Amino acid sequence: ELLNEPIIVQIDQSYYLLDVHELNIAHWQIRGIETQVRYERTQAQMIQSDKMANLGRLVDGVAHEILDPVSFIWGNLSHIASYSQELLELLTAYEQALPNPPSDLVQLREAIELDYLRQDLPRAIDSVKTGAERLSKLATSLQNFCHIDEVYPKPTNLHESIDSILLLLKSRLTSDIAVIKQYGNLPPIMCYPGQLNQVFMNILSTCLDSLLIQAVSQQLDLDLKTRRNQIEPAATTPIKPTIAITTQVCSLPEPSGVSNRWISIQISDNGPGLSREAQRQLLESFSVQRRTEKETSLAVSYQIVTAKHGGRFRVRSRSAANNELRRVACGGDSEETTPLEVDASLTGTEFEILLPLL
Structure with a gap:
């Protein structure tokens, strides 16, 4: 009724x-x-997706x-090893037959x-074998990572x-970072x-x-304290950076009371953990509106696990700053905060991927 009244x-x-x-013209211009x-x-x-493809x-x-x-190298290495061994044996036989060879x-x-x-x-032959094997594995890993998936899923060995x-x-896994793998008996999924892989x-x-x-x-903190003579160089042993990867088959109860089997992949580190602000930004990045504004790597991972595979994507973080174990549970779960029951100096972030076992 008041649509045409003056404002x-x-x-x-x-x-x-x-x-x-x-006003109506300005409104439609803004909509346009x-x-x-x-x-x-x-x-x-x-365009970006086409470039990446x-x-x-x-x-x-x-x-x-x-x-x-x-x-070609790998296929001929076994022959080269056997041929060289046979030549060395022949040379030994010649030396035994001619104990006093000519001076030349x-x-x-x-x-x-x-x-x-x-x-x-x-x-030298073993070294070439090792290099060829590493190069073969690296090229195969590149092929697997860049492989464009088919329309339908296929059975895959997650450990591989x-x-x-x-x-x-x-190249980024330096000797200072330890990787601990605890693989369970997983069937092809x-x-x-x-x-x-992404x-x-x-x-x-x-x-x-x-x-x-x-x-x-x-390292910077240790060097600074050592220069100020606050601590001895050998008095403090920093915590070794570690990444732990655990896989297992587990059963989770559903609201209907039926327990379904899931594949659990847990990847954790003993880093500084996520602050409250970082956790809030992480949760916001999983929303549809935030993904349209700016897609982060973890937001893409969340979408692949939940939307494409019907799984769950969880992030648990333990930060010494707020002295609590905080679980950011994504994919239909809620956020929980529980008191820290371990040493407050132990921090880290754990990512858990749950895939349904059909």
Whole structure:
């Protein structure tokens, strides 16, 4: 009824009459701008997705080209090892048959250092074998990570997927970071392996970033205290950065009273943990509105686990700052806070992925 009535606005003791027709025009212009922004954002996401798909195909092709010569090397190494062993045995037989060889042969034997050659040749062949095997595993891991999933899920060995991601991250896994793997007896699970590889990569990268920052901070703090003569250099032993990976089959009760079987993959670190603000931002990033504004790696992982695989994605964090164990349970669960029942100096973050076992 009041749609066409005049609208009066007061600004600093002054009154202005607004034209309803112009307001409607401004409203639809704003709606048009919002639609255009959403369209451009969608187009940018499509272009980025297409770039990543093309990059994945490129890396997959490069890995395939690497595997071809590696297979030639690997296939011929066994023959080279056997041939060299037979030649060394023949040379030994000649030495036994000719105990007093001519002087030129003696000089040649000393020039090539025959005794050293006999010891070093098997080691050199074993070294080439190790390098070819590592290169083959690395190329295979690249292929698995960049593989574009089919329309339907397929049975996958999750332990092999996690190991391949750890191999890709080996350059960041320094000797200061320990990786503890406690694998249970898991059956092959129906899933999209390429997408789960992305989830494992995102979680492990997050753990590594946290541990590396903590290691640098501990080292700087230790150096500062040592220079100030506050502590002895050998008096303090910093906590060794550790990533623990645990897999198992578990049963979880449902609201209906029926217990279903799930595959549990837990990836935890002993880093500084997440603060309350970081946990709040993490929860907000899992919402649909936040994902459209800015997709983070953990938000993408949450979407892959919950929407694509029908699973659950949980984050538990223990921070010494607030002295409590806080569980951010995602995928239909609620947030819980429980008192810290362990040493307050023990901190860390644990990511748990629950996949239904069909």
